[in-house]
Amino acid sequence: MAERLRHSLLTRAWHWLNVVAVAILFFSGLNISNAHPRLYWGEAGFEPAEAWLHLPAFPAWMTIPGYYSLAEARAWHFLAAWPFAFGLLVFLVVLPFSRHGRDFVLRRRELSRAALREDVARHLKLDFAAHGGAFNLLQKYLYILVLFVLLPLMILTGLTLSPAMDAAFPWLLDVFGGRQSARSLHFVIAWALFGFVLVHIAAVLLSGPVRQVREMITGGRAPEAAT
Amino acid sequence: MIGRRGIVAGLLGGLVAGCTKVAQSGPGGRLLDAVEDWNRAVHRALTKRTALAREFAPAEISPTFRGNGTIQPDGFDYMMQQAAEFAGWRLAVDGLVERPLTLTLDQLKALPQRTQITRHDCVEGWSAIGQWTGPQLSRLLRLAGLRPEARYIVFHCADRLSGSPYYESIDLIDAFHPQTIVAHALNGAPLPVKNGAPLRLRVERQLGYKHAKYLQRIEAVASLRGIGGGKGGYWEDRGYQWYAGI
Numbered sequence: 001m002a003e004r005l006r007h008s009l010l011t012r013a014w015h016w017l018n019v020v021a022v023a024i025l026f027f028s029g030l031n032i033s034n035a036h037p038r039l040y041w042g043e044a045g046f047e048p049a050e051a052w053l054h055l056p057a058f059p060a061w062m063t064i065p066g067y068y069s070l071a072e073a074r075a076w077h078f079l080a081a082w083p084f085a086f087g088l089l090v091f092l093v094v095l096p097f098s099r100h101g102r103d104f105v106l107r108r109r110e111l112s113r114a115a116l117r118e119d120v121a122r123h124l125k126l127d128f129a130a131h132g133g134a135f136n137l138l139q140k141y142l143y144i145l146v147l148f149v150l151l152p153l154m155i156l157t158g159l160t161l162s163p164a165m166d167a168a169f170p171w172l173l174d175v176f177g178g179r180q181s182a183r184s185l186h187f188v189i190a191w192a193l194f195g196f197v198l199v200h201i202a203a204v205l206l207s208g209p210v211r212q213v214r215e216m217i218t219g220g221r222a223p224e225a226a227t
Numbered sequence: 228m229i230g231r232r233g234i235v236a237g238l239l240g241g242l243v244a245g246c247t248k249v250a251q252s253g254p255g256g257r258l259l260d261a262v263e264d265w266n267r268a269v270h271r272a273l274t275k276r277t278a279l280a281r282e283f284a285p286a287e288i289s290p291t292f293r294g295n296g297t298i299q300p301d302g303f304d305y306m307m308q309q310a311a312e313f314a315g316w317r318l319a320v321d322g323l324v325e326r327p328l329t330l331t332l333d334q335l336k337a338l339p340q341r342t343q344i345t346r347h348d349c350v351e352g353w354s355a356i357g358q359w360t361g362p363q364l365s366r367l368l369r370l371a372g373l374r375p376e377a378r379y380i381v382f383h384c385a386d387r388l389s390g391s392p393y394y395e396s397i398d399l400i401d402a403f404h405p406q407t408i409v410a411h412a413l414n415g416a417p418l419p420v421k422n423g424a425p426l427r428l429r430v431e432r433q434l435g436y437k438h439a440k441y442l443q444r445i446e447a448v449a450s451l452r453g454i455g456g457g458k459g460g461y462w463e464d465r466g467y468q469w470y471a472g473i
Contacts, residue, residue, distance in 0.1 A: 023242055036352035043283070043346055046293045046353035065250060066243040070350065071466035075259040076246060078266060078473065163348045164432045164472025168274035170281050179346065179354050 006134075006220035008100060014091045015216055017083055022193070024064060024080035029190055031063035031073035039187060043178035052184070085155050092147070103134040104144055110137050128207040134222075139203075146196055150189050157186040267470040276400055280431035283344045288414060289355040292347075294421025297386035297393065300441055305385045313417075313425035318409070322381070322446035325372030332411060332425055338362035341408050349435040350467065357422075359429050361410035365403045367445065373399075377447040381454055382428055382439035388461060395439040396451055396459040396469075397430055406431040409442060434471040436462045 007015075038051035045051065065072050095101045109115060119137035122129075128136065135143065159165045160172040160182035176182040204212045214220070249255035300306075308316055313332060321327040342360040368380070380402045384393040401407055408429045411418060418424040423440025430437050437460070451457060456464030463469045 024246065027239070027242065028246075032352070036349070038353075040353075043287065044289050044354040044356045046289075046349075046355055047291075061243065062239060064243055064246045066247055069466070071462075071468075072250060072259075074350075074468065075262060075466075076250075079259055079262045082262070082265065161348075162270075162473040163280060163346075163434065164270045164274060167278045167280045167432045168270070173281060179348065183352060 004222035006215050006222045010094060011100060012216055014087050017087050021080045021084040024076055025084060026190060027062060028064040028073040028076040030058040034058055034068055035070040039184040040180040042180055045180045088151050126206055128203060150193055153189050157182040263468045263470050266473050270472050280345050280406055283356050287356050288358055292355050292357045292413060292422055295349060297388055298421035300386035316425050318426060318442060319444040320367050320371045322448050323374040323377040324447050328371050335362055335411060338366055343406055345431045347435055358414045359410040360412040361408040364407045364409055373447055376449045379448050379451055381446040381448055382442055383444040384439050385441035385443050393461045394455055395437055401430050432472055437471050
């Protein structure tokens, strides 16, 4: 019988592609944010009084490029958007047909409040072992949220910022309640994903970082199925 | 010892420096430029040529319409025209056309007009909604008669930014789009100076910097080389994308 890998080649390739693409998107996005650091709801807005949020100027050391340039930041943002969007598309299309797809399915016994309480307690004890599956329960919820909600929303809200895409797909404006609402969501979800990355890195550091990173490169070996 | 924070700062510094190096290298710079062509190709493939930008209700018009870039041209000729309320303003339509035109504002207003309430999206990120009125650019181009070798329409403006004349250009798909108009009115009144008086372009499926203000001359050309910095517009010559549908 062929040895089962813990992470398939597709998962590993997508993971490292995203490390690069998402980092470029996020930090070039901060440069773009500096061009007009205010957020609005609805279709339009430009006056300070219309804004629901006034943003800080993000310092040059945390932006791509490392100085204020809206033109160059946009070029980086759109370059990284292609592998990000098509990587997600390929991953989501292949996932249901792969063994990994089952790891995201919530089992009936996981839907109880007791199961959730138990998993939260385990996390508080820094016990990250998965019980009876590749993911523990909080991990499942978080990955479902990121993979099926937040990442697709980033792409859709990003498309809504494009006047040409709005002409081609006017429903985008209806879904998000206008271009400036989409821009606000794009910004808020970007920071939510930043938070996810922090939690993700913290979990890796607390659960054997050398082994985790090595296995995300080599594939590792799947834990023996319980018999 | 390097702490975790040091490692994170180091990785980020490496990423920023790496991106800067890539952008400055020949192949890296070309890759960044190529993305604009992919975006345009996919947008054109996904969008019907005549797909309209959304038009809004009068109640959705922004209370004021922000002026950006030049908000008061400082040339002597422009100021004289402004003092005379643009009575002597002329719009030339020339270049690769059969019948070069010179039109007065009254002649432009006598043509069939299109009025549209649309959203203006600045590359910086803000938006404003306004009602624009003017003849379709396609009508002017048909009056002048484009020659077959014409590929782009160039817009020459009366204002200068940082000492260089402002100009812009679009392709024939956008030039003949029904919502591409030469506007002389905003919200039912003559264009304010900050918004491009007396004439500005509206090309609704692209970002704000394509909407050239203070229009003096519309020129049909076969190539954008040799005009300004050769990239097709004032901001394009300074690194911005020529295709501004995104």
